[in-house]
Amino acid sequence: MNCEPTRTPHNVDLDALRQRYARERDKRRRPEGERQYVEVSDDFSDFYEVDPYSPPIERKPIAEDIDVAILGGGFAGLLTAARMKEAGIDNIRVIEMAGDFGGTWYWNRYPGVQCDIESYCYVPLLEEVGYLTTHRYSYGAEIFEQCQRIGRHFGLYEKALFGTIARSLIWDASINRWRVTTNRGDNLRARFLVMASGPYNRPKLPGIPGINDFKGHSFHTSRWDYDYTGGCTTGGLHKLADKRVAIIGTGATAVQVVPFLGKYSKHLYVLQRTPSTIDNRGNRTTDLDWAKTLAQGWQAERQKSFHIATFEQLYPGMPDLVCDGWTEINRNLQARIAGLGNPKLSMEEYMALREREDYQVMERLRERIDSIVKDKETAEKLKPYYRFLCKRPCFNDDYLPTFNRPNVTLIDVSSSQGVERINENGFVAGGVQYDVDCIVYASGFEITTEMKRRIGIERVEGRDGRSLYDHWADGFMTLHGFMTHGFPNQLWTGFIQGGVSVNVTVMYDNQARHMAYIVKEALDRGAQTVEPTEEAQAAWVKTMRETEVSNEAFLRECTPGYYNGEGGKVIRSHLGEVYGPGFYAFKELMEAWRNTGKMEGLVLGT
Ligand code: NDP
Numbered sequence: 001m002n003c004e005p006t007r008t009p010h011n012v013d014l015d016a017l018r019q020r021y022a023r024e025r026d027k028r029r030r031p032e033g034e035r036q037y038v039e040v041s042d043d044f045s046d047f048y049e050v051d052p053y054s055p056p057i058e059r060k061p062i063a064e065d066i067d068v069a070i071l072g073g074g075f076a077g078l079l080t081a082a083r084m085k086e087a088g089i090d091n092i093r094v095i096e097m098a099g100d101f102g103g104t105w106y107w108n109r110y111p112g113v114q115c116d117i118e119s120y121c122y123v124p125l126l127e128e129v130g131y132l133t134t135h136r137y138s139y140g141a142e143i144f145e146q147c148q149r150i151g152r153h154f155g156l157y158e159k160a161l162f163g164t165i166a167r168s169l170i171w172d173a174s175i176n177r178w179r180v181t182t183n184r185g186d187n188l189r190a191r192f193l194v195m196a197s198g199p200y201n202r203p204k205l206p207g208i209p210g211i212n213d214f215k216g217h218s219f220h221t222s223r224w225d226y227d228y229t230g231g232c233t234t235g236g237l238h239k240l241a242d243k244r245v246a247i248i249g250t251g252a253t254a255v256q257v258v259p260f261l262g263k264y265s266k267h268l269y270v271l272q273r274t275p276s277t278i279d280n281r282g283n284r285t286t287d288l289d290w291a292k293t294l295a296q297g298w299q300a301e302r303q304k305s306f307h308i309a310t311f312e313q314l315y316p317g318m319p320d321l322v323c324d325g326w327t328e329i330n331r332n333l334q335a336r337i338a339g340l341g342n343p344k345l346s347m348e349e350y351m352a353l354r355e356r357e358d359y360q361v362m363e364r365l366r367e368r369i370d371s372i373v374k375d376k377e378t379a380e381k382l383k384p385y386y387r388f389l390c391k392r393p394c395f396n397d398d399y400l401p402t403f404n405r406p407n408v409t410l411i412d413v414s415s416s417q418g419v420e421r422i423n424e425n426g427f428v429a430g431g432v433q434y435d436v437d438c439i440v441y442a443s444g445f446e447i448t449t450e451m452k453r454r455i456g457i458e459r460v461e462g463r464d465g466r467s468l469y470d471h472w473a474d475g476f477m478t479l480h481g482f483m484t485h486g487f488p489n490q491l492w493t494g495f496i497q498g499g500v501s502v503n504v505t506v507m508y509d510n511q512a513r514h515m516a517y518i519v520k521e522a523l524d525r526g527a528q529t530v531e532p533t534e535e536a537q538a539a540w541v542k543t544m545r546e547t548e549v550s551n552e553a554f555l556r557e558c559t560p561g562y563y564n565g566e567g568g569k570v571i572r573s574h575l576g577e578v579y580g581p582g583f584y585a586f587k588e589l590m591e592a593w594r595n596t597g598k599m600e601g602l603v604l605g606t
Contacts, residue, residue, distance in 0.1 A: 033568035036207035054099025061185035074103015113140030249442035390558030462487035495576035499586025536601025
């Protein structure tokens with residue numbers, strides 16, 4: 001398919017918009033930053049630990065020695081377990097609080113749940129398990145099924161401890177193993193420990209005074225209460241017909257939920273602090289003729305194209321295989337530079353052109369709202385004033401039209417930096433009391449809050465009882481983002497200190513392969529412990545600093561959110577520390593490291 005640049009308005013006033021963006025950002029900044037959010041504990045512990053989708057699992061506590069304990073059965077844990085099994089490491093356990101594999105795709109079953117990233121890129125191991133997604137953008141149920149399929153394909157079900165939450169992780173040097181305790185009274189002694197709980201593991205609640213006082217019904221989107229609403233992920237929420245419902249939050253989750261709540265509730269209040277960008281979805285079923293043309297390795301090729309076109313740079317002549325809203329800015333930029341005769345540009349010149357494309361795309365998205373939302377005042381409130389990728393972009397064909405419904409009210413709470421108050425009967429916004437029957441919290445997850453909060457395990461202790469939370473209090477120190485000195489045999493997935501892709505499944509798979517290699521080598525060589533030397537770790541941290549491509553200036557201009565540590569004094573990217581040369585450069589670096597067979601930088605103890 002020929003992928004053309006999009007048409008965007010050229011008459012944008014960059015200076016005026018820069019000022020507007022700054023005003024909108026400042027209006028929303030809260031001094032408490034990430035500490036504004038309320039944890040799902042105490043009054044709200046049911047929002048996290050109660051599983052509405054599976055009956056409680058009864059089993060006796062387990063005490064056993066294993067080679068690898070993997071914490072988490074979402075894509076990070078599943079892919080790790082799969083690659084371990086593939087490497088011949090069979091004595092493993094996957095510890096998962098849910099009643100099945102799936103992680104975020106197990107828990108998030110709200111109406112309309114869908115992945116915004118093209119399924120051919122996002123849904124992993126399509127070729128390996130012999131499945132092709134039915135739609136270009138998959139719905140949640142299909143992704144959850146792929147998790148189960150991976151579980152079956154690699155024989156992981158017999159390795160899983162479902163309904164199980166790790167409570168403490170303590171290195172015991174006397175046996176060279178991690179002692180893992182759980183809510184089930186288990187006592188596992190694991191030679192290796194893989195941290196794979198993922199970024200969307202713990203829901204968080206908005207910091208609204210009086211949040212504990214509401215006497216009506218409430219739940220978080222990641223624990224959707226179909227007993228209360230009726231229906232299922234595709235609709236039919238008939239029990240809401242006589243209910244006044246408020247949804248707090250307008251991020252990627254709310255954008256998918258709102259059309260359903262609008263359709264079925266007696267009245268819906270959408271409480272918006274910051275509008276999301278909403279582009280068209282244009283989903284379609286998979287073209288089977290296209291599928292027949294796919295040659296072996298097609299998925300990896302497409303994933304690479306998506307990553308580069310979204311987060312790196314489309315150099316002259318590079319194809320944009322995915323060609324959707326994620327890749328629009330780079331695609332347009334590539335065409336603009338081609339129009340200039342592909343001159344050699346300095347970084348400043350390139351970034352200036354990129355900024356202009358960004359502003360034009362955002363202007364296109366604002367104009368799009370005017371063409372869909374009939375009420376002018378509502379349309380104005382829905383317009384996002386920040387740069388693309390300051391927040392997660394959204395794509396949905398039903399969200400904006402929902403605001404044309406007479407039973408849907410948009411309430412802008414940006415001036416009060418969020419909803420003013422919740423009380424027994426509902427909420428207060430703009431000094432007005434609104435009584436509601438139900439509050440739905442679409443308030444996101446503990447993605448970048450303090451590590452202890454987000455991991456949710458009280459004790460994680462390495463050598464000599466050192467707490468991991470103290471160890472990393474001043475920043476990550478790792479070898480390649482996988483291991484840290486003082487915490488033998490502990491391996492990390494996710495956004496720590498390495499190559500990053502927001503198409504997270506690709507990142508997890510690369511991490512899984514690397515960890516499987518380390519564990520396999522250690523076991524084959526009879527090593528009891530594997531740990532980075534302090535020197536190797538320091539050298540990696542130095543490499544990270546030296547190669548860093550800082551996006552701090554970009555994030556500082558952004559409206560607050562988890563992408564920039566809520567816009568506080570210290571700007572922290574939700575992507576952790578990113579290896580500057582890029583995700584695929586990091587992949588090659590790790591492959592080269594493995595190919596030497598030297599386990600360089602790691603000490604293997606016997
Ligand atoms: P987000 O963290 O993105 O959104 C939380 C929402 O709650 C924001 O709109 C936020 O406003 C609002 N909020 C927080 N505090 C208050 C307050 N005090 N008063 C009023 N509003 C408040 O969570 P989501 O669950 O929407 O999404 C989380 C992530 O999950 C996404 O960014 C994405 O990565 C992933 N996701 C992916 C999907 C996919 O298609 N792949 C679909 C859904 C989610 P503000 O913006 O002002 O902070």
